[in-house]
Amino acid sequence: xxxxxxxxxxxxxxxxxxxxxxxxxxxxxxxxxxxxxxxxxxxxxxxxxxxxxxxxxxxxxxxxxxxxxxxxxxxxxxxxxxxxxxxxxxxxxxxxxxx
Numbered sequence: 001x002x003x004x005x006x007x008x009x010x011x012x013x014x015x016x017x018x019x020x021x022x023x024x025x026x027x028x029x030x031x032x033x034x035x036x037x038x039x040x041x042x043x044x045x046x047x048x049x050x051x052x053x054x055x056x057x058x059x060x061x062x063x064x065x066x067x068x069x070x071x072x073x074x075x076x077x078x079x080x081x082x083x084x085x086x087x088x089x090x091x092x093x094x095x096x097x098x099x
Contacts, residue, residue, distance in 0.1 A: 026099040028063035032056050032090075046099040049075035052090060060087035063099060070096045 032041040034055040041053050051073045061067040061082045068079035069090055075098040082088045
């Protein structure tokens with residue numbers, strides 16, 4: 001009984017650690033281009049998960065840290081990393097990014 005309780009506590013702590021947002025926000029901006037008809041979407045000092053605009057086309061990372069681009073709107077699925085000072089094409093639809 002005691003062993004299973006310890007295992008449960010450790011597993012719960014690990015799960016909570018995976019769900020926590022970073023302690024510090026990335027400094028800088030993430031900018032998303034959609035089309036010539038839309039204004040740029042600019043995220044100042046982004047922290048946590050942000051759903052990409054519906055027509056997102058290009059994401060630029062002008063922060064001091066990596067930005068992860070996810071295929072789902074909740075930042076739960078696999079991601080690719082956009083390094084600071086770089087950009088990437090993104091697929092329009094239901095993606096998201098986290099910093």
